[in-house]
């Protein structure tokens with residue numbers, strides 16, 4: 001008999017409510033839940049990934065049992081072993097590294113969908129006295145975005161466009177592809193008459209329909225936003241009352257903004273001064289407004305400055321914590337946050353001082369985090385979880401050089417560093433040289449092929465879900481485990497909580513993991529609001545926790561001055577520029593004119609592909625056949641000049657290396673800009689070296705830079721949108 005279970009999908013940032021049809025414990029299909037209060041895709045449109053749930057779950061390539069390397073690293077020889085043996089040996093391997101090099105020699109990396117249970121992972125690493133050497137793509141992802149917002153306005157409002165929003169600014173983001181939940185809210189707001197401003201070098205679908213599109217030179221966002229700040233101040237378009245009462249540093253900002261008249265911003269960004277003026281006027285006149293910033297911003301070396309300017313704009317026009325504006329929701333006031341489930345073990349200062357990159361990228365490491373959260377704690381009854389992250393590129397260098405100390409073991413959770421991090425050659429050498437490399441994943445990814453152990457991970461279909469995005473999401477969403485995570489003889493998956501708990505027990509820290517299952521842990525979180533997880537799924541399932549506005553009138557903003565800090569006192573104290581400024585990226589036609597003669601095009605990457613989620617889903621046939629090959633978008637004029645036709649394979653080459661992708665002629669890019677897809681590997685190619693599932697073939701990260709010298713000094717962000725490249729037709733190509 002077919003039963004229908006209620007779950008929440010996290011195969012991308014939609015976090016959709018889903019109905020899972022199950023027959024005798026076997027998955028039949030998964031469909032959108034039409035009654036889920038916050039649904040993402042329009043009801044009539046099915047998500048390809050969701051449609052492929054059964055194909056994914058029972059895929060022949062899925063890792064179903066713990067695997068232990070049976071040959072040399074990268075030789076592609078594996079032996080299935082029991083969970084007991086795998087966890088015993090991994091714990092033993094970690095202990096050996098700790099004995100030989102100290103606890104700081106352990107590190108870990110994470111992928112997007114796995115972050116919810118982070119605090120339970122850091123619990124173990126804290127107990128082990130590791131300085132949280134946690135490094136993923138975090139320097140160019142959610143962390144800079146949330147931490148800059150937390151520093152400037154005291155809380156990160158995780159995308160607050162609503163149907164009542166009057167002006168939407170898409171800043172390096174195309175939610176129609178990357179963020180279905182927000183896209184649905186956007187569609188409704190636009191239907192209700194909201195203006196839409198898009199700041200993007202690509203003519204995305206949103207840009208083609210926008211009221212104002214600013215097609216800027218890649219990497220110049222800070223100049224454009226400061227140009228808008230200039231217009232809003234000089235033309236008196238700001239909310240005087242709000243600025244006087246609730247903003248800190250207006251006079252200093254005014255001085256700084258004078259350095260960015262629209263004409264200067266235009267000269268830097270190639271956006272006409274009139275368009276910058278128009279954008280500023282439309283934004284100021286249509287309140288409340290909300291911005292959606294995406295990885296187009298975060299993957300810039302100047303991401304902190306752009307994010308700071310974005311919050312300044314929101315504050316100047318009084319968009320903070322108003323309905324339809326930038327709603328500062330914060331965590332649920334009574335439900336336990338994941339942060340509160342962190343152990344009551346104090347980080348020892350001498351331990352945290354060792355965190356890789358903490359001395360250099362102070363804002364995102366312990367120094368900044370402590371300053372930010374002490375202010376937030378003054379205002380918010382509960383705090384979102386804020387990981388204290390290391391600097392990824394510096395960590396890989398520590399693995400290779402032993403400087404500042406040896407890092408010898410890495411645990412990677414749902415992350416594929418060879419494909420998702422820049423400078424693939426360096427990451428490859430680092431992974432290969434580790435004493436212990438453990439991967440927790442669904443698949444034998446190119447990175448997993450270099451591991452010592454691969455542990456099979458349970459996906460959302462087979463584990464309970466309780467989702468509030470570390471406390472930042474405006475919704476709480478819950479789902480049940482629809483199918484068993486283990487069927488003897490067929491598969492044995494575990495969720496990450498179970499893995500951390502089992503490892504902790506092997507270190508003698510079982511008492512710190514008192515909940516035997518993930519569901520018990522969720523029961524503990526929900527107890528203060530009177531539910532068990534089971535009850536919550538049955539009776540609530542999706543809960544809106546917003547609806548309280550202008551809270552600052554009672555509490556002040558959760559910043560050192562109690563105001564929205566146009567002038568950041570935290571950045572000032574950490575010896576950074578307290579106001580946003582524009583800085584040319586390290587590798588552009590302006591900063592490196594000689595290099596530009598050899599590599600005349602600007603390479604941007606990271607635009608989302610509707611069918612995939614970063615490097616996921618390439619092995620799912622029903623998905624892959626819709627988008628079989630990696631595509632590089634080239635302006636038709638440029639293609640004609642280079643003798644490239646639509647559909648030709650072309651080489652994209654920077655001074656760091658080259659990869660090939662298929663040309664897609666697209667006049668929505670300027671002639672000197674090309675956009676290459678990210679996340680490409682070929683699961684169908686052999687896993688052993690030299691193939692590594694084709695990791696060297698189309699993976700754009702081979703061409704990109706991660707040198708700490710060119711990273712953002714606050715956030716450690718590396719430049720993925722401004723590399724100089726050349727492109728040419730691939731006349732022939734032989735796979736190794």
Ligand code: SF4
Nearest residue numbers: 009012014015016047
């Ligand atoms: S893959 Fe994303 S959009 Fe599709 S159902 Fe899952 S969460 Fe929603």
